Amino acid sequence: MSDQPLLRVNAVTKYYGGRIGCEDVTVSLWPGEVLAVVGESGSGKTTLLNCISTRLPPTSGTVEYRMRDGQMRDLYRMGEAERRLLMRTDWGFVHQNPADGLRMTVSAGANVGERLMAVGDRHYGKIRAAAGDWLGRVEIDVDRIDDQPRDFSGGMRQRLQIARNLVTGPRLVFMDEPTGGLDVSVQARLLDLVRSLVADLGLSAIVVTHDLAVARLLSHRMLVMKDGHVIEHGLTDRVLDDPQEPYTQLLVSSILQV
Amino acid sequence: MATPLVVSEVSKSFTMHLRSGVKLPVVDNVNFSVAAGECVVLGGPSGVGKSSILKMLYGNYSVNEGQILITHGDRTVDIASADPRMVLALRRDVIGYVSQFLRTVPRVAAVDVVAEPLIAQRASQEAALARARELLAQLNLPERLWSLPPATFSGGEQQRVNIARGFITSHPVLLLDEPTASLDAANRAVVIDLIRAKKEEGAALLGIFHDAEVREAVADRTIDVSEFRAVGEAA
Amino acid sequence: MTIQQTDMATYNFAYLDEQTKRMIRRAILKAIAIPGYQVPFASREMPMPYGWGTGGVQVTASILGPDDVLKVIDQGADDTTNAVSIRAFFQRVANVAVTTHTKDATVIQTRHRIPEETLGKGQVLVYQVPIPEPLRYLEPRETETRKMHALEEYGLMHVKLYEDIARNGHIATTYAYPVKVEGRYVMDPSPTPKFDNPKMHMSEALQLFGAGREKRIYALPPHTEVVSLDFEDHPFEVQKFDQPCALCGAEGVYLDEVILDDKGGRMFVCSDTDHCEKRREEGHRGPLAAEAPEMQS
Numbered sequence: 001m002s003d004q005p006l007l008r009v010n011a012v013t014k015y016y017g018g019r020i021g022c023e024d025v026t027v028s029l030w031p032g033e034v035l036a037v038v039g040e041s042g043s044g045k046t047t048l049l050n051c052i053s054t055r056l057p058p059t060s061g062t063v064e065y066r067m068r069d070g071q072m073r074d075l076y077r078m079g080e081a082e083r084r085l086l087m088r089t090d091w092g093f094v095h096q097n098p099a100d101g102l103r104m105t106v107s108a109g110a111n112v113g114e115r116l117m118a119v120g121d122r123h124y125g126k127i128r129a130a131a132g133d134w135l136g137r138v139e140i141d142v143d144r145i146d147d148q149p150r151d152f153s154g155g156m157r158q159r160l161q162i163a164r165n166l167v168t169g170p171r172l173v174f175m176d177e178p179t180g181g182l183d184v185s186v187q188a189r190l191l192d193l194v195r196s197l198v199a200d201l202g203l204s205a206i207v208v209t210h211d212l213a214v215a216r217l218l219s220h221r222m223l224v225m226k227d228g229h230v231i232e233h234g235l236t237d238r239v240l241d242d243p244q245e246p247y248t249q250l251l252v253s254s255i256l257q258v
Numbered sequence: 259m260a261t262p263l264v265v266s267e268v269s270k271s272f273t274m275h276l277r278s279g280v281k282l283p284v285v286d287n288v289n290f291s292v293a294a295g296e297c298v299v300l301g302g303p304s305g306v307g308k309s310s311i312l313k314m315l316y317g318n319y320s321v322n323e324g325q326i327l328i329t330h331g332d333r334t335v336d337i338a339s340a341d342p343r344m345v346l347a348l349r350r351d352v353i354g355y356v357s358q359f360l361r362t363v364p365r366v367a368a369v370d371v372v373a374e375p376l377i378a379q380r381a382s383q384e385a386a387l388a389r390a391r392e393l394l395a396q397l398n399l400p401e402r403l404w405s406l407p408p409a410t411f412s413g414g415e416q417q418r419v420n421i422a423r424g425f426i427t428s429h430p431v432l433l434l435d436e437p438t439a440s441l442d443a444a445n446r447a448v449v450i451d452l453i454r455a456k457k458e459e460g461a462a463l464l465g466i467f468h469d470a471e472v473r474e475a476v477a478d479r480t481i482d483v484s485e486f487r488a489v490g491e492a493a
Numbered sequence: 494m495t496i497q498q499t500d501m502a503t504y505n506f507a508y509l510d511e512q513t514k515r516m517i518r519r520a521i522l523k524a525i526a527i528p529g530y531q532v533p534f535a536s537r538e539m540p541m542p543y544g545w546g547t548g549g550v551q552v553t554a555s556i557l558g559p560d561d562v563l564k565v566i567d568q569g570a571d572d573t574t575n576a577v578s579i580r581a582f583f584q585r586v587a588n589v590a591v592t593t594h595t596k597d598a599t600v601i602q603t604r605h606r607i608p609e610e611t612l613g614k615g616q617v618l619v620y621q622v623p624i625p626e627p628l629r630y631l632e633p634r635e636t637e638t639r640k641m642h643a644l645e646e647y648g649l650m651h652v653k654l655y656e657d658i659a660r661n662g663h664i665a666t667t668y669a670y671p672v673k674v675e676g677r678y679v680m681d682p683s684p685t686p687k688f689d690n691p692k693m694h695m696s697e698a699l700q701l702f703g704a705g706r707e708k709r710i711y712a713l714p715p716h717t718e719v720v721s722l723d724f725e726d727h728p729f730e731v732q733k734f735d736q737p738c739a740l741c742g743a744e745g746v747y748l749d750e751v752i753l754d755d756k757g758g759r760m761f762v763c764s765d766t767d768h769c770e771k772r773r774e775e776g777h778r779g780p781l782a783a784e785a786p787e788m789q790s
Contacts, residue, residue, distance in 0.1 A: 030343060081644045088648075103652075107659055110652045117655065118648025124658055124724040146659050188364035195363070217363060221342045235317060235342040242319045246275030253276060 004066060006031050006172060006204050012051050012061035014044075020228035021047035025061070027223060027233070031171065034198055034205045036219035036236060038212060038251070044228035045208045046176060052206065053093055053174045054083055065172075088118055092165030092173035096180045098157035101164070102149045108135060108160055109145040115168045134163040138193060155186035159193065166197065175207045179214055191217050212255055216240055224248050261329075262352075262430045262462045263315070264291040268324030268338065270307075270314060271488065283488030284310050288324065290481050294430065297453060297463040297476045302483035308466045309358075311483065312433045314338070315464070316355045317345035328352055328431065350378050353431045356424030358439065360416040362409040369394065369404040372422040379427060386426075393422035397448055413440040425452050432456060434465035438472050450475045504586040507554040513537055517555035517710070521701060524712035529674030530642070531625050536708040546579060546604060547705030549621035553602045556617060556701070557583065562590045564598035569606040569747070569764035576604075593767050605668075607689040609746045609768040612698035614715065620683045622704040625711065627671045627681040647679050650722060658727055667732065673720050680711060680719075687721065688731045688747045694719040738763045739781035741772035 005028040014021035022044035029035055037045045050056035052063055054075050063075045068090065075083060087093070095101040102111050112131035113121075121127050132142050138159040149157050158178065165173060178194065179187040195218060198205055207218055215222055215236060222239045224232040224247065232245040243249045268288040274280045285307040292298045300308040313319040314337075315326055321338035328335050330352055335344060337353075349355070354375070363371070369390045376386035394404055397418040403411065408419050417440045424432065434453075438446045446469065453476045456463060467473040473480075505511070513535075520534035539547040557563065563583055567576040571593040579602060580591050592598050595610040602619040612618060628638045631649050641647065650671055657665040670687035674680050682693060683702060693700060693713060700713040713719060723729040737744045739760040746768065748761040760781050763769035773782070 033343070084644055084646065106652060106656060109659060110655050113655060114648050114652050117651035118646060122651070122723075122725050124655060125726050127655065127724075128659075192363065192365040220346060234320075235345055237318050238320060238342075241313070242272075244273070244320060249275050 004070075004072075005029060006033075006066050007052070008062075008064040008072070009052055010062045010064070012048065012058045012063065014047050014051050014056065015059045020044070022051065022225070022228045025223075025230055027230075029172075029204050029206065031204055032198075032202045033221065034203075034207060034219040036215035036222045037206060037208045037225060038210060038215050038222060039225035040210055040251075042227070043225040045223075045225050047228075048225070049174055049176055049206060049208045053091070054087070055093075068171075088115055089168045090170050090172065092162075092170045094158075094161055094165055094173065094175040094178050096177040098149070098154070098161045101161040102157060104150050105148060107146045107148055108140065108152075111149065111160060112163050112167050115164065119168065130167060131163075134167050135160075137197075138163045139189070153186075155182055155190060158182065158190060162190075162194070162197070166201070169201070171204060173203055173205045175205060175209075177209055177211075178207065179209075179211065187214075194218060212240060212251065224251065261291050261293050263329075263464065264325075264327040265289060265311075265315070266325045266327065268311075268314065268321055268326060269488065270310060270319065270322050285483070285486040286488040288483075288486045292431070292462040292464050294460045294462050295457050296478040297457055297465065299473055299477040299480040300464065300466050300483050301480045306483045306487065308483050309435055312355070312435050312464065312466065315433055316353060317349065318355075350375075352429055353433065354424050354427060354429035355433045356421055356435060356437045358435045360408060360420045362407065362416070364409065365407055367405045368399070368408050368411070368419050371408060371419055372426055375423060375427045389426055390422065393426055394418070396452075397422055398445055414442070414445070417441060418445065421449060421452070425456065428459065428461070430461055432461050432463045434463065434467075436466055436468055438467065438469050446472055506559070506587055507557045507583065507589075508540075508586040509537065509551065509554045514555045517551055520710045521552065521555065521712060524701070524710050525699070525714045527678070528713055528717050529672075529678030529680040529711060531709040531711045533708055534710050536705045539705065540582075541578075543706035544623065546575060546602075546621040548703030548707075548710070549602050549604070549619050549705075550579060550582070550703075551705060552619045552701050552703035552710065553583065553600060554587075556619075557587050557589055557600060559587075559589065561599045562592050562597055563587075564592050564595060564601045564767075565603075566601065566606065566608070566765075566767075567604040569608070569749070570766040572766060594771075595765075595767050605684045605686075606747070606764055607685055607692045609743075609763070609765040611692075612696055614697045616698040618696075618698050618700045620685075620700065620702045622681070622683040622702045622709075623706070625681055625702065625704040625707050625709040627669075627679050642678060645677065647673075650679055651724075654722060654724065654727075658724070664723065664727060664729075670729075671722050673722060674713065675718050676720075679722070682719075686732065686747055687729075690719070690721045690729070691731065693717075734761065736761055737779055738769060738772075739779045741769045741777045741782070742779040743769065743772055743777070 007029040009025060009027050012025045013023045025048055037048060039045045051058040057076060064072050065075050066072050109128055109131040112134050113127040116127050116130060132145055135142050135145060140156055140159055149160055179190055209215055219236045222236040223230045226247045232239055232248045240252055243252050265288050269286040270284040272282040274282060300311060302308060310319055314321050317337050324338060326337040328337055328348060330348060337345060369387060372390035373386035376389060399415060399418050408416050421437055438449050450472055516535055520532045524532045539550055541547060565576045565580040567573040583589055584591055595608045600617045604621045626638055628641060628649060631653055632638050654664050668686045669681055669684045670690055672680050672682055672690060682690060695716050697715050699715055702711045721729040734748050738748060740762050743763055747764045749764045750759055750761055752759050
């Protein structure tokens with residue numbers, strides 16, 4: 001791991017009128033690191049994710065990102081064109097509901113190839129080959145390259161979403177409950193895929209989840225949120241095995257044993 | 259490098275907020291060190307805090323007071339107050355841990371589980387897998403199991419995967435929590451050999467051994483953890 | 494043929510009031526300054542419903558002067574209903590000279606075709622446009638498409654072409670084929686056949702596009718670079734016809750299919766009626782020239 005953080009979140013706060021979305025969150029993320037943000041419904045974890053990924057401007061605070069040229073840039077000071085380009089090339093965003101992150105009426109191959117076309121790739125054969133390659137990596141049968149995601153199962157759609165996001169080699173991926181709503185066996189497969197991709201590609205990721213098992217499996221560090229605040233943070237296995245705060249202890253003890 | 263591990267005035271207690279904030283003291287004023295090439299055993303009755311000490315050394319448990327000093331390259335780092343990234347770096351390069359139970363990840367084959375720590379150190383896949391196979395063979399794990407995920411293995415089989423994973427690298431400090439608990443005599447002997455080899459390599463080993471035979475075969479000295487019993491029991 | 498109307502119309506010149514013409518001219522100037530960019534304008538109620546060329550009519554009305562010579566074509570023909578009606582409309586409200594000869598016209602209003610004869614300096618081609626937004630069918634939100642144009646995010650356009658190739662083995666779009674203007678804006682050339690796309694590139698004429706219902710005007714000033722979108726390994730190709738015009742024998746022109754009888758008899762003739770007529774006057778004859786029904790002129 002290198003010395004400079006990839007992402008710096010400084011005192012990010014988001015109010016919805018008088019209500020707190022999230023308050024005073026400060027955290028940094030380094031290359032190759034996975035950060036889990038856990039909490040129950042209403043904890044502010046999704047708000048935080050949206051503020052960090054520039055989908056929701058915070059009320060106060062800054063989010064800085066280290067560009068490929070090494071420069072640390074304030075994301076909300078950036079022009080919209082640059083930010084949108086960043087979102088399409090250097091970042092990924094995996095939605096909880098894959099339909100939100102895919103074009104459902106366009107073929108799987110086109111879904112994966114879109115980002116390549118958006119950054120100027122103009123060779124049909126090569127785009128198709130890259131799409132086919134990524135479908136293979138997320139374990140979707142290459143024969144389905146011309147099928148639409150409408151005809152895919154939930155797990156397949158989610159894997160397609162991951163392929164669509166990773167095709168441009170992003171350095172940072174945001175995931176919002178990536179396994180939410182999937183069957184347990186499908187979850188296992190997806191988590192294993194995410195784990196190996198993160199390791200193989202040296203990705204950084206911020207994963208929002210309410211499932212502590214997902215956090216343990218995927219993340220190095222963890223933030224525990226309650227009512228918009230980070231109430232505990234640290235090494236994932238430390239927070240889960242030796243929780244210090246009352247709420248964290250409650251969360252951990254509430255996991256059903258199989 | 260002579261004393262890669264020094265534990266100084268460490269104390270820990272658990273605060274059980276779900277039980278009205280009851281405080282459970284674990285250990286108090288723990289002081290000891292482990293030198294390179296020696297194997298130190300943590301002894302004492304069950305529940306006295308032996309596992310907890312190992313977990314604190316590994317960064318898995320937090321520390322209330324004191325320092326845990328590890329030699330990291332040419333510097334000394336205090337794990338008790340280190341930030342998460344430093345702890346991860348130490349785990350990758352300096353401190354290894356053979357835990358009592360293998361936490362299995364779905365779909366990852368046993369041989370890949372074992373090879374992972376070497377790959378994390380940037381070894382090539384082939385070299386890491388080759389070394390993993392050597393260790394699994396040495397531990398008598400049947401070859402047909404190597405490409406299977408360990409979730410369905412027996413306790414002893416899982417333990418052997420755990421051991422192989424812990425011993426595959428050249429970490430200067432190795433923590434062992436009941437490494438032979440589910441093993442038969444033949445495999446206990448293998449583990450004894452592995453520990454001896456590590457000592458010869460100059461690693462500093464700290465372990466909990468329930469088994470007297472193994473303990474006697476490898477221990478250079480024993481620390482009675484009940485010496486560090488916390489003053490003031492739970493209310 | 495050239496007709497001159499003698500009695501004066503009782504409308505303001507070219508129907509629109511002067512302030513409206515100013516507003517439209519400002520939009521046209523802006524459109525010319527930003528080739529391919531859709532400029533919103535306050536489209537007026539015209540004496541024909543939406544979908545009948547109100548955008549083109551408003552543009553023509555705004556640029557017409559008393560000395561202009563107007564030609565109106567619909568699918569290449571001067572003698573179809575719409576062309577006849579619009580031509581008659583302008584004769585009535587502007588008392589302007591009209592013609593069917595491409596060469597003689599200063600302003601040509603067209604629905605869905607570009608004349609075969611190369612246009613020259615000083616000529617203006619006014620296109621009637623139904624849906625000006627090339628991305629509309631891929632992205633229904635106007636808020637999104639405006640952003641895409643503003644930020645030059647045209648990946649989606651290529652997604653459509655990719656889908657065509659994946660489904661049909663080749664790009665199946667044959668009309669309203671999207672183009673990139675001056676390397677910046679992606680534009681819908683109106684539902685002209687892709688056959689006509691190359692004619693837009695580096696034309697000496699001014700090309701204006703009016704969409705009345707959608708309230709947009711866009712433009713291609715003379716000598717503008719217009720490139721049809723494609724892939725490196727699936728380059729843009731125009732339609733090819735395997736036979737010449739049945740009447741005048743012209744090759745390399747866009748042909749219409751005309752059904753002759755109810756037994757499946759058909760012939761292919763020039764879509765551009767003026768072009769075909771001219772060639773026949775010059776003596777060219779196609780294979781079916783003798784049998785063709787008498788063309789009304």
